[in-house]
Amino acid sequence: MLTVQTIVAFIVIFGSLVFFHELGHLVFAKRAGILCREFAIGFGPKVFTYKKNETVYTIRLLPLGGYVRMAGEDAENPELKPGYRVGLLFNSEEIVTKIVLDNKDKYPDLRVIEVEAADLEHKLIIQGYEEGEEDTLQTFKIVEDAVVVSEGVENQIAPFERQFNSKSLGHRTMTIFAGPMMNFVLAFVIFVIIGLFQGVAVDEPRLGELTADGSAITSGLKNGDEIQSIDGNEVSSWQDVQEAIQKNPGKEIEFVVERGNKTEEILVVPQEVDREGEKVGVIGVYPPVEKSPINAFKYGFTETYFWTKQIFVILGSLITGGFSLDALSGPVGIYKSTEEVAKSGIFYLMKWAGLLSINLGIMNLLPLPALDGGRLLFFLVEFLRGKPIDRQKEGLVHFVGFALLMLLMILVTWNDIQRFFL
Numbered sequence: 073m074l075t076v077q078t079i080v081a082f083i084v085i086f087g088s089l090v091f092f093h094e095l096g097h098l099v100f101a102k103r104a105g106i107l108c109r110e111f112a113i114g115f116g117p118k119v120f121t122y123k124k125n126e127t128v129y130t131i132r133l134l135p136l137g138g139y140v141r142m143a144g145e146d147a148e149n150p151e152l153k154p155g156y157r158v159g160l161l162f163n164s165e166e167i168v169t170k171i172v173l174d175n176k177d178k179y180p181d182l183r184v185i186e187v188e189a190a191d192l193e194h195k196l197i198i199q200g201y202e203e204g205e206e207d208t209l210q211t212f213k214i215v216e217d218a219v220v221v222s223e224g225v226e227n228q229i230a231p232f233e234r235q236f237n238s239k240s241l242g243h244r245t246m247t248i249f250a251g252p253m254m255n256f257v258l259a260f261v262i263f264v265i266i267g268l269f270q271g272v273a274v275d276e277p278r279l280g281e282l283t284a285d286g287s288a289i290t291s292g293l294k295n296g297d298e299i300q301s302i303d304g305n306e307v308s309s310w311q312d313v314q315e316a317i318q319k320n321p322g323k324e325i326e327f328v329v330e331r332g333n334k335t336e337e338i339l340v341v342p343q344e345v346d347r348e349g350e351k352v353g354v355i356g357v358y359p360p361v362e363k364s365p366i367n368a369f370k371y372g373f374t375e376t377y378f379w380t381k382q383i384f385v386i387l388g389s390l391i392t393g394g395f396s397l398d399a400l401s402g403p404v405g406i407y408k409s410t411e412e413v414a415k416s417g418i419f420y421l422m423k424w425a426g427l428l429s430i431n432l433g434i435m436n437l438l439p440l441p442a443l444d445g446g447r448l449l450f451f452l453v454e455f456l457r458g459k460p461i462d463r464q465k466e467g468l469v470h471f472v473g474f475a476l477l478m479l480l481m482i483l484v485t486w487n488d489i490q491r492f493f494l
Contacts, residue, residue, distance in 0.1 A: 078411040085410060085425045086403070087113060089255065089432050090138040096254030097140040097247060098127075104243040107143035107234040114138060126217065126228055135403055136481060142247075144235030150220055152190035152198065159184050160198070160212060168198065168214040173222045185210070192218075193232040237463065241451060248447050255433030256376060262426040263375040267368030270419045271361030277307045278360040279329075286356010291340040293357070297329040310359045317342050321353035375423075379430050387434070404488035441473020 090113050101108050107126060114132035121130045150173070152158065159172035159182030176182050185200035188209060192198075196214040201207075216234070219226040232238050236247070273280075277299040282289040299307055302316040303325045316325065321344035328337050342353025406428065413424040439449040447470070454460045 075411070078407065078414055081414045081421060082407050082410045085421070085428065086135055086406065088425065089258070089429050090114075092254045092258045092429070093251045093432060093436070094138045094140050096250035096252075097142075100243075100247045100250040101140060101142055101236070104239050104247055105234060106236050106239060106247065107228065107230045108140055109143060109228070110139075110141040112139050112141070136478075142236045143230035144237045149192040149229050150222070152187045152192075154188055156187040157184060158187060158198075158200075162212075163215065166212075168212050169218050170226075171198070171214075171218065171220045173220065175221075175224065185212075192220075192229045193235075196231060237460075241455060245448065245451050248444050248451070251444050252433040252436045255429045255436070256380070259379070259426040259429040259433075260372045260376045262422050262429065264368045264372035266419055266422050266426075267371035268363065268365065271363040272367040272371045273310070273359040274362050274367075275309045275311060276360050277309060277313050280358040280360040282358075283356035286354070287341055287343050288355040288357045291355075292338050293327065293329070293340065293355075294331065296360075297327075297331050300328040300330055300335065302327055314359075317355055318352040321345070321351050323353075375426065376430065379427050380434065383431055383434050404485050408488070440477075441469045442471075442477050443473070446470065446473060 094111060094113070098108055098111050109126075110128045110130060112130045112132055114134050115136050115138075116132050116134040119131045119133055121128060123129070152171075156173075159176040159179055160168050161170035161172070161179065161181060162183070163169050172179055172182060176184060183202060185198075185202045186206075188199045188201065190198040192214065196216065196218075197211055198214060199209060199211045202210055214229070216231050217228055219228050221227075236244065239247075279288070279293060279295055279297045279299065282293065282295055299313055301307060302313065303320075305316065307313050307316065320342055322341065324339050324341050326337055326339055328335065330336075340355055342355050344351055345354050410421070410424065413420050436443050437445040437448070439445045450461055450466055460466075
């Protein structure tokens, strides 16, 4: 069932994960001097578009990921063959700023030439014969950020030094690795925020928050009670308290607690619950928590490490235990899980977002074609060989990998729809 709360939560979480992932690519690409043509969230038709400087920022219809389109990844500058007639616009220094391929009548200040030769990547020049001076071959310089206009659409040229493949192996590696890296950074920040506002559990024999329907509150225990002993056994940690309660489902046990300057004895009967086929006792109390920046930062590191390790364990079990579509989730499956988590409150939702961010980072690091890990694998081969693999062959591998990835996404999404809605 679609609810506004779940839809908003899903859009915010999914959009944030993709945004920060692609932001990592964008920031490090720009730091390396790479021309970034588009920063996109989603695929398919554009829903929103905004251009700032040389990059177009778009939100697209299909929430299946995102991308940063960098110069050099596709065929770049148009090939201006001899005999082409193009229009040129100049700046005050008589350097070409705009090359118009068609609809030249819309630009009254154009100077039209018949092209003899052009180099839009290295020399940044165009040679030709200007109308009225057909006997004189002229050479015109082109500014680095000149645009080519075709069918009313302006496309900035990409000099070779602004293209992805012109950069050092280190810059290219960092640009690709930065996407998954940002997902781990985002998860860490989310967990730190949780630690700051919710607090971090500490291993002390002290009662934290009590639930409204638990036997702790009905027996007279209070938040902040320092537990000295349970049934005559001294306790020194929260783990000791937890074990004593769990071992006595349905049995009356005596708590000796220090409250202020007084010591009190309180009888409590833990409620019996079934946990993975075993009967254990619970009294409806949370562990004590502390709110401090130091604990929050520690919590951020420990949670990020813990969930990273857990996801690798799950991946290992998938490989050794056999692959199944039911073990994977696409946008529909993530939506349904988000719907369930959202019922538990904002902090559970934030933790879910952190887990998804780590998951996205790890999945993108897998050495599969079309994923960041696949591209990093090609860089490793380039490092070992001392030269890059043929760009066309690498491009073909990534294209086939992307097609298979999209096919898998369709299958997973259809499987999710059958599981949850049919």
